[in-house]
Amino acid sequence: KQEVTQIPAALSVPEGENLVLNCSFTDSAIYNLQWFRQDPGKGLTSLLLIQSSQREQTSGRLNASLDKSSGRSTLYIAASQPGDSATYLCAAPNFGNEKLTFGTGTRLTIIP
Amino acid sequence: KAGVTQTPRYLIKTRGQQVTLSCSPISGHRSVSWYQQTPGQGLQFLFEYFSETQRNKGNFPGRFSGRQFSNSRSEMNVSTLELGDSALYLCASSFMSSGANVLTFGAGSRLTVL
Numbered sequence: 001k002q003e004v005t006q007i008p009a010a011l012s013v014p015e016g017e018n019l020v021l022n023c024s025f026t027d028s029a030i031y032n033l034q035w036f037r038q039d040p041g042k043g044l045t046s047l048l049l050i051q052s053s054q055r056e057q058t059s060g061r062l063n064a065s066l067d068k069s070s071g072r073s074t075l076y077i078a079a080s081q082p083g084d085s086a087t088y089l090c091a092a093p094n095f096g097n098e099k100l101t102f103g104t105g106t107r108l109t110i111i112p
Numbered sequence: 113k114a115g116v117t118q119t120p121r122y123l124i125k126t127r128g129q130q131v132t133l134s135c136s137p138i139s140g141h142r143s144v145s146w147y148q149q150t151p152g153q154g155l156q157f158l159f160e161y162f163s164e165t166q167r168n169k170g171n172f173p174g175r176f177s178g179r180q181f182s183n184s185r186s187e188m189n190v191s192t193l194e195l196g197d198s199a200l201y202l203c204a205s206s207f208m209s210s211g212a213n214v215l216t217f218g219a220g221s222r223l224t225v226l
Contacts, residue, residue, distance in 0.1 A: 032212040043116075043202055043217040051212060089155065093213065099145065099168045100215070102155035 002027045006103035021075040023090035116218035130191040137205030144186040149200040
């Protein structure tokens with residue numbers, strides 16, 4: 001059974017700084033890993049999906065990496081902005097490519 | 113392309129009642145998954161439907177059920193509501209892309225049980 005952990009649960013960073021969010025998973029036999037963003041009271045927005053054959057995936061100021069051997073993924077946010085404040089969740093599939101198990105998220109606050 | 117539509121967005125029920133939530137997936141998506149999100153447990157998988165068949169099921173009691181119609185719209189039902197059922201219920205429709213199950217989530221239905 002897949003277990004996903006995100007540490008820290010909350011993070012506050014001054015505007016303009018670069019930051020890294022961490023995600024670890026127990027079952028490394030995954031085909032992919034996804035990062036999502038959730039604003040308060042809203043649904044989830046998909047940010048990046050990394051295939052197991054990739055090591056990194058980039059979208060604008062966001063860069064996600066995947067290291068299956070160590071069971072870790074990171075989400076790097078460059079030049080943070082107040083609009084980046086949200087909860088960030090990573091999700092890994094069970095049994096390679098089936099239902100997703102989500103981490104509990106990191107609540108990010110960017111301080112203007 | 114319209115996104116995933118969930119109705120109702122907010123509802124209040126009392127213990128013992130039942131509730132039905134609806135999810136309309138993105139046109140062309142045949143898979144619909146349901147998740148429960150609470151502050152204490154985070155996001156937990158309820159079930160997934162594909163072509164009107166339940167394909168996966170999470171660890172929830174039988175009071176939680178769902179179905180999918182021929183147009184891929186899905187409903188979930190919770191009977192005999194308990195206080196602990198208060199949560200944000202999220203629906204996601206998905207398609208396979210390069211071997212990955214790509215999910216798009218709706219805004220959710222926030223259920224409060226009094």
